[in-house]
Amino acid sequence: MPGITIDKDHCKGCELCVQACPQRILAMSKDITVRGYYYAQLADPSRCIGCRICALVCPDVAIEVNTHGLMFELFDY
Amino acid sequence: MPGITIDKDHCKGCELCVQACPQRILAMSKDITVRGYYYAQLADPSRCIGCRICALVCPDVAIEVNTHGLMFELFDY
Amino acid sequence: MSQYEVTFAGFGGQGIMTAGQLLAYAGIEEGKQVAWIPSYGPEMRGGTAYCTVVISDHRIGSPIISNPRCACVFNRPSFDKFTPRIKPGGLVIINSSLINVTTDRTDIDRILIPANDIAIKAGNPKAANVAVLGAFVAATRIVKLETVKQVIKEKMARKKSMLEMNYRVLEEGRKLAMDSLKGRKVKV
């Protein structure tokens, strides 16, 4: 099952991933990190398609994406 | 009568005027100036048409051109 | 008092610098010597910002204060950094909205002000700094609260609604500080 892991310590709460996710399944936390940021969370893991868009736009490389090995190469690059 | 005056002390003997004169009436001197240059001379004053070409190309502004007051403006600029 | 030093510290954006400047202006209004020194730290973003205000009756020598008499700390990193530096007999004012610990130093006074909560309640989340300033002035009486009010009016909030909101927050800070100290004035 596709899924992402957000490294809370790397996240700076910019919300770019939230805005970019085609599934609209990311949301910001209610509490803040030591650095003082609200961080991104995967609100509805079951709907993640592993498209990597969130990871692509994350300026802080806070998101790791895991997905099925035979995943269709959406982005040909 | 059109004519030119070459200021020997300004002339550096570059021969550009000699090469440019359409009447081919300029020539270099046999003796040298204090600065060590052979200088340009008007070899055949009678054939000068006062066209100013020699003066135009002279980098040392050594040539003054006198000509008839009603001279045709050869160069429209 | 001959000289008093206070450090305001927190995240960038918490109004730290403004709090210090308001205090410094109030000092000038009252005819004192003042120096306001910011951290203009590494040319980089984020991190902790702080400023120190020195208020004195005479010419101020060193503007570099390693051990202020008071620290007003707005977030946890600032609390960790500045509380240990306060001079014995001094005061720490803690923004308890964001800091859920308190100091075990017994040689200083402490005041807890839920500054963010007060500000949000008053309708302007950015006014947390004013709540702390109210507490500081009430506790130390380095300058008069009236002077601070006047300065807020002149330098900060010309719009009437804003002004009143700020006054409310200031007052709230003052009240909490008084309660906390049970009316007694901090030694200055």
Place this chain on the structure above:
Amino acid sequence: MSQYEVTFAGFGGQGIMTAGQLLAYAGIEEGKQVAWIPSYGPEMRGGTAYCTVVISDHRIGSPIISNPRCACVFNRPSFDKFTPRIKPGGLVIINSSLINVTTDRTDIDRILIPANDIAIKAGNPKAANVAVLGAFVAATRIVKLETVKQVIKEKMARKKSMLEMNYRVLEEGRKLAMDSLKGRKVKV
């Protein structure tokens, strides 16, 4: 001789610098200390170029020579500039092809060499410097003419015809100098 100084001066293009360098090379060949100092004058074109060669048996101190023992002047401005500076008892060598005056100093020797004419006659108008060099060496014997010939061969004229032409010009200069001094050697 412990130290001898000679200045070569003329228009740029008259081979002034080369004449000095040939002499300096000859000095080295003969195991002497030498210094060759050019005028690298104003970053501008035209004007007078000159160089001074110092040849000595010991380490050379000041390479700046205000009063050389000899000046070889190739044109009128150089004559005017350098003749007065020659040390009493010294020598001036005048390129009489281009300079139609001579000095009234009685405390120096003088040699007139129609260097340009010699050079033109020999087939290379640029060799005027070699004619003067021949005269200088003959008159002063600071270095041997043989050494100069060898240096010309090595540094200047590898082509045989050129070499021979240069030797002819050198010889002509030497001869005229000897005639002029009537066999007597200039004091060095």
Place this chain on the structure above:
Amino acid sequence: MAKVLMKGNEAIAEAALRAGAEGYFCYPITPQTEVAEYLSKRMPEVGGVFLQGESELAVANMLFGAASTGKRIFTTSSSPGISLMQEAISYMAGAELPAVIINIMRGGPGLGGILPAQSDYFQAVKGGGHGDYRVLVLAPSTVQEAVDLTMLSFHLADKYRNPVMLIGDGMIGQMMEAVEFPDDYQEPELPSSSEWAATGAEGREARIIKSLFLDPTGLEDNSWKLDRKYRQMIKEEVRSEKYKISKTNKVLIVAYGTMARICQTAIDELEEEGISVGLFRPISLFPFPEQEIFKEATKANIKSVLTIEMSTGQMVEDVQKVVQGKKPVEFYGRTGGIVPTPDEVKEQVRGIVSKKKTSGKSRKKT
């Protein structure tokens, strides 16, 4: 005028306007960018010229051009930016142009850091550019003094037709203090710049503003002419302040700028301990208060001269030169943006008084 609370950088900017600066050319660099930001608003208001150039190198040369008009002009920058101006400063000195250059110093060498430092003393005082020239150097220690010396700088630049440099540090630039601007600023009259500036050759000979003298005699004449100006500065422009200098002093501290203030606090506190220390604060760094320091340093009661700088030791060389071996010259320095505290200063003084301190450079004990 009433006192206002102002950041050093902004106070400097305002002071320049009040001294009649009509042009300001700049390039952003911490910790002085507020000057530019302030003037980007204020200059248009007063009808002056504000221009952010493409680099400090270009800015220094814009100053050169602007100064040639005879109007008052200036720039501000910080250490690396000042290094980039050295060629142009040398040219301006050679061409006898008035210009005010303000260096709000930061830690070096190289990119270093942006915290307060005093490690550009040599560059300012000995001349970082090529050739025989000097700039007049002033060093304020409070925001008020930054205002006063900025205004003075314009006057001195015009008086001597020479670049004047004001060196402060990040502390002076960033700190806010109460300042007062003179209500009616007056300066001694000077010959009008129309005597020498390039204003167009109407009704007079064309003028050339230059530092090139191909004839060595001309160049030498220019050098000695400049030298005479520098001697006049030495005669007329030495400025300094003494603090608690008295017959009881054991130690004489020499320090300038921010460092001097810190020493004042230390001296006050040492006084309470019963240790009497005096402070000599050069305000003009070139000309350096040589005679004044010699006089104070060689007094019988002085055991030692202690020079303190926010550097590894630059001004101390001039102090050594001045004191001529008549008293030991000690040095204490912190650098890289670390500002010594009054406690550190006190420790150094105590060390000297109790003979524990040995001569030479020392840094914070670790």
Place this chain on the structure above:
Amino acid sequence: MAKVLMKGNEAIAEAALRAGAEGYFCYPITPQTEVAEYLSKRMPEVGGVFLQGESELAVANMLFGAASTGKRIFTTSSSPGISLMQEAISYMAGAELPAVIINIMRGGPGLGGILPAQSDYFQAVKGGGHGDYRVLVLAPSTVQEAVDLTMLSFHLADKYRNPVMLIGDGMIGQMMEAVEFPDDYQEPELPSSSEWAATGAEGREARIIKSLFLDPTGLEDNSWKLDRKYRQMIKEEVRSEKYKISKTNKVLIVAYGTMARICQTAIDELEEEGISVGLFRPISLFPFPEQEIFKEATKANIKSVLTIEMSTGQMVEDVQKVVQGKKPVEFYGRTGGIVPTPDEVKEQVRGIVSKKKTSGKSRKKT
């Protein structure tokens, strides 16, 4: 190798090649352009890099990049060009990079002239850039010495991982003298540059070559680390030459480079007049031969110390500092490209001996 007659500039170029220079970056400027012209031919022959950059500013930064590879690299320029390099030199010192920079000085300030001068002493010795740093400075007085010191410069640059500056003047650069290159040049072994250079992070941690230390403690540590190197230079790299120094000397002349040679001739001639004068010639200007000069200057027989420079007076300040008022320090200078003659030197000495000369700066009598 046999002696060859060579222009100073070309000899310097050849010496650099023989010391193993693999890269040369330059921008034309009189009176040193022959170095570039020579190397534009020779560098390709030996497989090295020759590059004419777009400016001295760029060239100095090319040096920075080239030095980071750990290979021997250098540049040559003249006064205004050197001013443009100051920022980069400060950066290289801060980042601890070895580089050789040769300044064939000309008259300044500004565009000045192109004749020989020694007016960049301050810039070289005190540091024309910002921050606490030093460059090691060497000054040859003959073409042969220019060769020897050029080769030494590369060694010292590597030894200290610091810029080394060789300062000559137009005379040294333009003059031809006989020179000999060592047949088998050997230098003391040094740690390989592969210990620190940027050579790619294969099999090791990535390396950063930088002068930025945002943490003031780091920056201060770097400054004191540099300072320790400068102290080591002071201990190990002082170089000087004495000429006719003896117990009979009345006057001690201190002069360097071309000026020192001229003083030698004057001293020889004064000897014939019966006036005994000794010459102390600093070869290293930083480190300055402080102790050596102090020792010679304070000998009982010395009446006066005479410093002579082709400037309005720069090194003389260091001489004054060193002599500590124990003997009068006189100065004589010519500038702008005028090289004092032995006669002028003699006149100065005679003035001192006959007590006619008063202390202070003086120039050619007119």
Place this chain on the structure above:
Amino acid sequence: MAVDNKTVFDRPVALRDVVTHYCPGCTHGVIHRIVSEVLDELGLRERTCGVAPVGCSVLCYNYYNCDFMEAPHGRAPALATGFKRMRPDMIVFTYQGDGDLASIGMGEIVHAANRGEKFTTIFVNNAIYGMTGGQMAPTTLQGQVTTTCPVGRDTSMTGQPIRMAELLSALATPAYIERVAVHHPKYILQAKKAIRKAFRLQRDNKCYTLIEVLSTCPTNWGNTPGEATEWLDDNMMKYFPLGCYKDFQEDDSGS
């Protein structure tokens, strides 16, 4: 089905696992990542030396995991030239902001490009001086407010914003120059393609290569990261059109 899952997006080796000092949402971080990915994919990391500028990315040497030099403001191309000339076998790239490259460093970038130095420039154009707190850059748009043009850039006094990709493409020396963006996924992928092409051309010793990347500066533009993305889209993209401005042809003789 965990066994079938694999990590398809992860931190590249050439990028250290540290938190950067960049502001939230600043796209410097995206650019770092894609450059690192390219270094990884082409296997160049271990023979690469980067050159850091003075600007917000001054500390990028702490983020990239390869050798690095930190240059004086604007001079990265000169350092890169010096380095690459001495070590043509290594890969060299400069990473420069618009103040660094287009203002103070104009002379160096034009000349390095014109000499055809074989290094790669990643030019991060965010239309402002980020690090020093938001002053006008040569790329600041007409009317854009900055701390040194507080009423908006007046192009009648300060000239038009400089389009570096176009300007450098006017030089005759062969080069590969492309402008890309990183504020949307599709642009990020195009940007990576361009950066990869640049490093490949460098690896094959072909020509000078420069990729101009439009980037955001929410902090100094005074908006949120999301708004900054929109502002870039609506304003910068119009004045700075994306695309390849100069392509390297194998048979290019430079005319």
Place this chain on the structure above:
Amino acid sequence: MAVDNKTVFDRPVALRDVVTHYCPGCTHGVIHRIVSEVLDELGLRERTCGVAPVGCSVLCYNYYNCDFMEAPHGRAPALATGFKRMRPDMIVFTYQGDGDLASIGMGEIVHAANRGEKFTTIFVNNAIYGMTGGQMAPTTLQGQVTTTCPVGRDTSMTGQPIRMAELLSALATPAYIERVAVHHPKYILQAKKAIRKAFRLQRDNKCYTLIEVLSTCPTNWGNTPGEATEWLDDNMMKYFPLGCYKDFQEDDSGS
């Protein structure tokens, strides 16, 4: 008929009656003369300040009869900017060689042009460093021999010669930029026209103006003045085509 005769060609007032230091046949002299004629004809001499470069024309302040500043090498545009900003009522021109303008001064000229500074640049391109004795310039042609490219310029190592008129025309800010020559009478007349237009545009406060003038350097090209004229014709004219590269339109908004 002497009474009818009048002087139709004479030294302009704006040019002093002194012998220059230029080499025989060097066209710097021609350029000086036509600039002076334009100053005379437009009546600008008395409110003009020139800026001399470092290069063979460093002493041109001795030849022009108007106020002058002598700039550090390459920085004339910065001086002109500083001056003109303070005195917009005056006329300012820089006179710069190709080493001065296109090499060391690249940053300053690009930025002055881009800011649209209202001064005029006379850019004398002789494809070489004249004053310092004939080193390679950025404008030196492929294969051309100079003292620092003794076997001829190798463009694979040093890049293509820079065409400044074209490069500066790539900037968006309005300007008038034309390339002219002065080695034949007809070109001299065209050059004068262009220079006059430039000063007129400046006088009317319209835009930045630059005239690139192809010029000879017989001394460092190693030929006679006559041969130099031919060499320029056969070589420089091909690589540096004459013409107007950017013209000022009244309604120009700079796009």
